[in-house]
Amino acid sequence: MSEVLNQETAFSIDSVPEPKDIENVIFSLMVNPNLSSINYFNDFSEVPISPDAIGAGDNDEIGLFDLDSNGSALAMSTHAFHHHLQNNPQKATEILISRATRKMLCMGVKPVAISAFLYHINFADPNGQNVASGAKKGLENAAQKFNLKISDRKIRFDHFSGHGPVPATIIISMIGTVENRETITTHALKKKGSNIFLIGHSVDDIGSSEYLEFYHGIADSPLPAFNINNEIQIHKALKELHQLNLLQSASPIGKGGLFFTLLRAAIPNGLGFDITTAAETRLDSFLFGEAMGRICVEIESDKEDEFVDIMSEQNIPFFTLGHVTKGEIRIDDESLGYIDKMTSGL
Structure with a gap:
């Protein structure tokens, strides 16, 4: 046990080089079974498994x-x-x-x-x-x-x-x-042109992430950043957003971090996303880190002001990520292609 503790204490995000080619990271991680769109069976009788049938699932x-x-x-x-x-x-x-x-x-x-x-x-x-x-x-x-x-x-x-x-x-x-x-509000993106926001703190953290373990081969790292009191605040805000019917879709940041959370949300309706990353956060951490207490939400343009007011009133940090596209995936003004490219062969 002490060996594990020492490894956790010794780990530093600074020891992990920031990748220069994000597209290479993304397509390297696409073959990770934990991040593939085919990671559960919708129908055990279906052989081979159909990506179309699984991708259409809306409850995630x-x-x-x-x-x-x-x-x-x-x-x-x-x-x-x-x-x-x-x-x-x-x-x-x-x-x-x-x-x-x-x-x-x-x-x-x-x-x-x-x-x-x-x-x-x-x-x-x-x-x-x-x-x-x-x-x-x-x-x-x-x-x-x-x-x-x-x-x-x-x-x-x-x-x-x-x-x-x-x-x-x-x-x-x-x-x-x-x-x-x-x-019910599902995780699937619903409408081209809707705004996408990230609720919660963005921190430089890649601990225990699929990115760190699968791409960098580092299995021993700290648990992801977590504060249970921050979770309670975000839960309260989520309930109010639902009560006011402001959410078109909502997804907690999960396996694979922000990018793969958005990708899973884009697949069901064949949509895409155009996002801008936070300059003060490492790019790999922002896109692939799995820190707790963060949620991606889709808000219609005419409800944006009400959403911003609620977040400000409750003093909950949020970040304007970008918007839903017809199918193209863009990060910091760089196109990564279209959603069908991201899911072909999975």
């Missing part, structure tokens, strides 16, 4: 279950995390639950309950007990902060006495409620 990881004919529904999602669970289980668990909560709130779903499962720990070993204890604290703290109910068994775990190099993993399932399915 959250399952919706109709309860009645009035539009009431349940939402459910499952998420897993293993980064630094051995040496910082509380923070790792809080990050995982924050991700799941933010995802549901982006859709306009009310998260209500959570259950957790620890996989590949040896409870007879002191380190296994530390992982279980820290994960339990993280679960309880995040549930209290986000007003979630926890299953009465708290965290269940399986016992492995000799699992070898397999890392300990925590898996959570979250359930939310939907009053009217027609009001």
Whole structure:
């Protein structure tokens, strides 16, 4: 455990060279299975898997279950995390639950309950007990902060006495409620010309990112930047934005960072995006970092002033990214081609 801690402490973003060719980074990461558009099965009977069928999915990881004919529904999602669970289980668990909560709130779903499962720990070993204890604290703290109910068994775990190099993993399932399915806000970009904003702090952080691990080959790095109190502020703002019907689409920054979050949002309707990056933030960090507490939102032009007023009133940082295009993808005035180029062969 101390070796992992020393590696985390020693890591510095300055030790990672900034790439000169962003397009090369993007197309290198496109072959990463975790970032491919084909990263889940829509239909197990479909062989081979159809990119068209998967790309058309509009709910992005959250399952919706109709309860009645009035539009009431349940939402459910499952998420897993293993980064630094051995040496910082509380923070790792809080990050995982924050991700799941933010995802549901982006859709306009009310998260209500959570259950957790620890996989590949040896409870007879002191380190296994530390992982279980820290994960339990993280679960309880995040549930209290986000007003979630926890299953009465708290965290269940399986016992492995000799699992070898397999890392300990925590898996959570979250359930939310939907009053009217027609009001769901999906992640998919909706309309050419709409404005795109980034809500939350932009920081120079690439810790535990797909970019750092897959492109640079660095597996040992700190957990992504995270502040649970910032999450609470953003959750509050999201709820108000939904109540005022200001969001056309909303996506939490997830795997692959901002760029791949936007790409996943662009695919369903064959749209693109034209964005400008922040000069004060490293380009690779801005595009591919996976720091917590950030959301991409799509706002119609005639609702922009109201959106800006709400963000300013709640003192929440936001950044004007750009706008939705008919299909072209542009970063800092440089064209990377069109959305069909980005998804061909996936």
